[in-house]
Amino acid sequence: MVADYGLPGWDTRSRPMESAQSQKPELNLIERIAVSILRRQNGRDQPEVHRWPAQELVQIRRLERSAVLLAALSGMISGALIGGLEVWLNFTMPDASESWGRWIEYWIIFLAGSVLVSVVEILFLYWVVLRRVARITSIAGLRLSEQEIDQVIAIGLSRSALDLPDPREPIYGIDPYARVPRWRLVGYAILYRLKIGATSFIARVLLRRVLARAAVRAFIPLIAILIYAIWNAIIIGWVMRASRVRAAGPLAVEELGQRLQAERTQLDEPTRRLFLEAVAEAIQSGGTAHPNLQLLLGRLFRELAITPDSLTLDWGSHRDAVADLATEVQDLLLALITVTTILDGRARRAQKRFLKSLHAACGRRYDARSTAAVYHDFFQGQGIGPLRKEG
Incomplete structure (x- = not known):
């Protein structure tokens, strides 16, 4: 069984490779916090990369399932809170559409409440995913220290846990995006940024247009609860899959x-x-x-x-x-x-x-x-x- 990474691409004796590889990437505050959490939760002093036996694979799957279930639950709770806020505002401010002042007040309260709930939900999801990704790396025998090879693994895992795209930069002088049309890169960037707001858009704009009858429209806040839960489960499922791929790479x-x-x-x-x-x-x-x-x-x-x-x-x-x-x-x-x-x-x-x-x-x-x-x-x-x- 493999006792160490054996990946000496960053060995200090290998000067040509150091010069070809770009400098250590600059991380934003969220990425630095994520890497710090991963390292703390991983806790390995030495790497011990190995094939995952059946019992470890069961543990990894359990961690992935628990992340998806907690994401769905948080989606239901956040959807219920935001939907409840909308119902309460409709009840207490039925005349909001009759004057600009009342309409602006309605949306200020609704947006402030929605943003607060969403921020808390996103922080909770990050906490759930980072803890589980760190546990998976430990089971897989990965060390997440500040040495360069560990740094590559840690940064890659933090980006998958935060659902961030891979950097648009060459690897050892090879540009992976050399043949990708610019419009497609722009499209990918837009899609990444739309993920968080997509459920709100679907639930509160499209459904209101499609379900025009007032009797049906009243149930939209409840329908949104289900949409939030399903969306969260799908996104976190993707995140955990991407994290497992990165943990299996070494x-x-x-x-x-x-x-x-x-x-x-x-x-x-x-x-x-x-x-x-x-x-x-x-x-x-x-x-x-x-x-x-x-x-x-x-x-x-x-x-x-x-x-x-x-x-x-x-x-x-x-x-x-x-x-x-x-x-x-x-x-x-x-x-x-x-x-x-x-x-x-x-x-x-x-x-x-x-x-x-x-x-x-x-x-x-x-x-x-x-x-x-x-x-x-x-x-x-x-x-x-x-x-x-x-x-």
Whole structure:
């Protein structure tokens, strides 16, 4: 079993990698608080990354379910409080629509109450998620210290717990967003910011337009309770899933690194460079700067002894060399790219097309079920599963 990360991409002896990687990211106040809570709750002095046995997987699932249930309950409570406030205002201020002064007073009271309830609810949800994510990291054997490798993991986990997007910046000189249209990046940013207010919008604007009858409209505050609960459960379910993916990443990277170590003697310098060009292509096809990919690249540049600034990032000029590789080397390349595509939680369509083209270049047929099996093992905390070569 793995006793330490074994991810030396930030080793102080590896100067080329330090210069290629950007400086430690600046965190805002909320992120700094989140990282501090994660570290305090994690409490590990030493990392002990390992495959998750059945009893640990049960504990992790229980933590995930409890977070979702508490999120739904908090949604019901906040929905009831806001709905109750609206009912009370309608009862005490029935003439609010008859004068500007009364209308403004109505909305000031309603918005102030809604904001207060929402702020308390969001803080509670952050507390629920951060405590459980920290517990999951401890079970998985991750340490969240201030050392650089731990810092990458801690910041990535804090962003998933806070439901924040990954940073829009290159990883070791590779820009994951180079092929993502600007309009799509803007759209993603808008969607992230709409998440919190979406339920209020649906419950209080769309429902009022659709359900025009006054008799039905009176029940909208009650309907909103259910919507708040369901929305909270969905969002926190996503958050816990993203956090589990990040907690499972270090083990998968470590097992892949061990396989590279075992088979490195078969790889000459052009082949090692080819491997990294293929990884860069897979990352740019995915269009995300996931922290697991940062861990992967840190390990690969060290294991393959290639400096990041020497890559061409032009897969077209390397594609034809794949067919000339030995069968065992092709196996390793396909395993490497398969892991790269699943490390952020799912393989995108462009990545699947790339995997399919790689298999074709190797004279093989791409099997999506095989990739799904690798992802299943990865998500269950079993590393790279059927791709690992043991003994």
